[in-house]
Amino acid sequence: MISMIRNLLGRRDVKRTPSIPSGERVYAVGDIHGRADLFEDLILAIEQDDAARGRAYTTVVLLGDLIDRGHDSAAVVERARRWGSQRNVEFIQGNHEEMLLVSRDDTDALRSFLKFGGLETILSYGVDPEAASSAELDELQRLMNAAIPQDDIDFIDAFKKMVRIGDYVFVHAGVRPDTPLEHQSGRDCRWIREPFLSHRGDYGGFVVHGHTITPEPDVCTNRIGIDTGAFLHGTLTAIGLEGEERWFIQAHDSAAHSQAA
Numbered sequence: 001m002i003s004m005i006r007n008l009l010g011r012r013d014v015k016r017t018p019s020i021p022s023g024e025r026v027y028a029v030g031d032i033h034g035r036a037d038l039f040e041d042l043i044l045a046i047e048q049d050d051a052a053r054g055r056a057y058t059t060v061v062l063l064g065d066l067i068d069r070g071h072d073s074a075a076v077v078e079r080a081r082r083w084g085s086q087r088n089v090e091f092i093q094g095n096h097e098e099m100l101l102v103s104r105d106d107t108d109a110l111r112s113f114l115k116f117g118g119l120e121t122i123l124s125y126g127v128d129p130e131a132a133s134s135a136e137l138d139e140l141q142r143l144m145n146a147a148i149p150q151d152d153i154d155f156i157d158a159f160k161k162m163v164r165i166g167d168y169v170f171v172h173a174g175v176r177p178d179t180p181l182e183h184q185s186g187r188d189c190r191w192i193r194e195p196f197l198s199h200r201g202d203y204g205g206f207v208v209h210g211h212t213i214t215p216e217p218d219v220c221t222n223r224i225g226i227d228t229g230a231f232l233h234g235t236l237t238a239i240g241l242e243g244e245e246r247w248f249i250q251a252h253d254s255a256a257h258s259q260a261a
Helices: 036-052 073-086 095-103 107-124 129-134 137-147 150-157 186-191 254-260
Strands: 002-006 024-029 057-062 089-091 162-165 168-171 206-209 223-225 235-242 245-252
Touching: 002 036, 024 036, 036 073, 036 235, 036 245, 057 162, 073 089, 073 107, 073 150, 095 107, 095 150, 095 186, 107 129, 107 137, 129 137
Parallel strands: 024 057, 057 089, 168 206, 206 223
Antiparallel strands: 002 245, 024 235, 162 168, 235 245
16 A cells, blocks of 8 residues: 655744755655565655656665564565666665674674564574574574675675765764764764754754654654654655655555554
8 A cells, every 4th residue: 555645844944945956856765674565565656656757867765774673674685776776776774784784793783683673684584483593692693694695795784874965864863963964973873863853953954864663754844754663553654855845655554554544
């Protein structure tokens, strides 16, 4: 199920409406978390929307946390890579991608990774569930490293911490207030919540982010959060941007959406 919410500009007490450069269009996609089904539906909806709006230089930004929690992380990574070979896609690294990369060599990090949905990622790469459940931590690490192709690791490791287009800043979690954008740490970009979420001042750009789940897009005067809980609520959200216009496209899990209604 696909839905669109148009022209949500938030409270109009900003000094100037942020914009995308003339001739460009951007779609940013929130946290996918292994929901390959919703991701596929959203890709189709974005491609249709982009074609209907006419010619532009279009960039898609995936805001990170492609993996974990959901059951099809391997399929999401494969589809993201394939989409990136077909059009201009920017990939931002989320905290879950960071945990995966660190877990390959650090069993303490692996323990945390498993608590936050990493086991589902490991199983999605074909590791036997019974073998995974009975394995000691170092053995599970070995199974994980053997199962996840190096090409996928290299792909994820190359994800960016931040992308800037026009007046917009695209990042996974957020930025630290009162720190210039060029000096933001990768850890903050991937993990921060406060003081980012409650800050109402200027970040140096209008921030579009994921990481913090809200039932609907979180539209503020200086930021928009678009993690609507694909794995939790069954809704995957994208924002479209062109000039000063904004609109949302959502893919819904039909079963979850009907139960919520």
